[in-house]
Amino acid sequence: MKKYYPCTVKTIFLTFLFTSLFSTGSTSAQDSNSLERPTVKTPVLIDFKAVDEIVKPGQESAFIITFKVPKYIWLGAKPELARTPPGTKIQFIKNENFIFGEPRYPEPSVEGVPVRVGVSHVYKGEITIIVPFTVKETAAPTEYEITTLLTYTPGFNAGKLNTMVREPHKLKLEVSANNSTSNSIPEPEIKEVPDSFTVVPEVWDLPKILKPFMKEYKEGTTASKLLHGIFIDPANHGKTLRQALYPFGEYTLQRGSSIGMGLAVLNATPEGVMTGALSASLYSNEFIGATGSIILLTCPAAYHNLQTSIEYSGTDYHSILINYENFTLGKQDNFGLQTNIDISSDPRFLFYGIGAEANNEDVAVYEQQNIGGVFDFYSLGIEKFRIGAGFKFRDVEIDKGLNDIDGDPFDIDNNIPQLAAANFSNPAINTNSTTIGGRLNFIYDQRNQEFNPSSGFFGKLTAEYNNVTASGNNDIKDNYSKIYLDFRKYFSGPSQKITFLIRNEWTFSTEKDIPFYELPSLGGVSNLRAFDINRFRDQHSFFASMEMRYTVAKVTVMGFPMSMIMSGFIDMGQVFNDDKALDFKNDFNWAPGVSLRLVNYPNVGYTVNVARGQDGFYTSGGISLPF
DSSP states (O other): OOOOOBOOOOOHHHHHHHHHHOOEEEEEOOTOTTTTSBBBSSOSEEEEEESSEEEOOOEEEEEEEEEEOOTOOOESSOOOOOSHHHHOEEEEEEEEEEEOOOOOOOOOEEOOOOGGEEEEEEEEEEEEEEEEEETTTTOOEEEEEEEEEEEEEEEETTTEEOOOEEEEEEEEEEEEESSOOOOOOOOOOOOOOOOOOOOOEEEEEOOTTTTTSEEOOOOTTTTHHHHHHHHOTTTTOOOOOEEEEEEEEEEEEEEEEEEEEEEEEEETTTTOOOOEEEEHHHHHHHTTTTEEEEEEEEETTTTEEEEEEEEETTTTTEEEEEEHHHHHHOOOOOEEEEEEEEEEEEEEEEEESSSTTOOOOGGEEEEEEEEEEEEEEEEEOOOTTTEEEEEEEEEEEEESSOOOOTOOOOOOOOOOOOSEEEESSSTSSSSSSEEEEEEEEEEEEEOOSSSSSSSSEEEEEEEEEEEEEETTTTTTTTTEEEEEEEEEEEEEEOOOOOOOEEEEEEEEEESSSSSSSSSSSSSTTTOOOOOTTTTTOOSSSEEEEEEEEEEEEEEEETTTEEEEEEEEEEEEEEEOOHHHHHHHSSSEEEEEEEEEEETTTTEEEEEEEEEETTTTEEOOOOOOOOO
């Protein structure tokens, strides 16, 4: 069989690339009354001055640093107190004629982070910070340039925006032996800002030829009201809608190659935070032909999001996927709900066999029809803890799939169970089944934000008990239990330039003679990124990963502030069973790789991963609410 190098490029990010080639940029919608208002590129206005304009050798004085933060936005307090957003750090470039003291911060306000995941110390409004200094006795009478380096992060309760790292601010300070001033040093303080002090949104500046395809919706119209309803926006949301045409391309080993066009509507706050995207596309797939697709992604509030997609291509392929999360139910975020629903039929699934030794050259193609979902309900009575109970329903039918990906007719390989036959020799394969189960979930969440976290710990334990009704197969166990463990630890500093991530996942099943699609699996964009989705299956699974993320640059694309993040990672893992224990030497998978992310904080990210494993290079990615 041929070797393949799958790549998924199915993202609304193509909208940005396409329009950026032809657009002449974006401008702030400033008027004569808004010249002192913050913009998308400069969301916080900063003033740096000295208490005394002229000082003398040996004099003690101070600098005043003022952060004017827009209404409804937070600024992180000093680093040891802040959580979301990260802390505000003040440094000075060393000057041998001055001694700089420790910054004196005002008392921050304590705000609750949604979903009872703790509190954060933040600043709101106009914040004045005092930095004392002393002029050395040896300082010569002349004018000096003083430079402060400010690291700060504006944000919301949902998470941080782009971090400004060591942003320089300068002033001139005169040292004179005779004409110095000596004003009283003020105290740190916080003042209110008017309701009108908000970020001025940027508008597109497009060539006339593109304006019919890319436009901003006028707010208050029937169309805009309908779209905001689809995005689940609350009243007085202040968001804007933008429409753009984009090219569509995709290639993966399982799905094959696709090409087409799409139309996207992007929903964003005045600060340029994308909180939703609705896209409709029409494309041609090499296996299933003409296909239509509608995808909705929206985050109306912190810990409240919806991802859904509908795709249709005649009788061969259809898919309805819904993932919904809301941990803000109740007056004090006391309750939560998570659900995912899958109604689909796809003849392009790949089966590689069962066990760590499964060979990618023994791949077979099958059709899988799913009707089912998982529904979990949570109580958030204890800070940082979520305790949930739910149920699972899944009805699956398995049949012969399309021809092999290499174009040859589907053939029977004696080394793997025969998916072409009416009955398969392996009871874990030969199964149409209905699974009904109960679930318990325990979550400890100490992360600084849900999506794109940079610090904190997340742990989850899920226990399932399932009843299986297998059609015509007495070898399948009637009942089995499953335990899933997920641990993640994030590390970073105030600059947010570098984030370290350590992940570990375990899945255990009490039985191995269960439908193969219910077995723990490894492979895909969420684990073992060097392999195709569900590349390895067996009774148990182990996965671990170490990753370092580095923020390379910050850019504003069509009014959306984006952070470009490069990552290096190594994924590792193996499936195993009761008869063949976990072995870190034989058939263990080590998969180094790199990743490029373009993130519109705090929500939406566009990711491309390239990793190498025993099957060769594998490329994956897409638009998502990134982990």
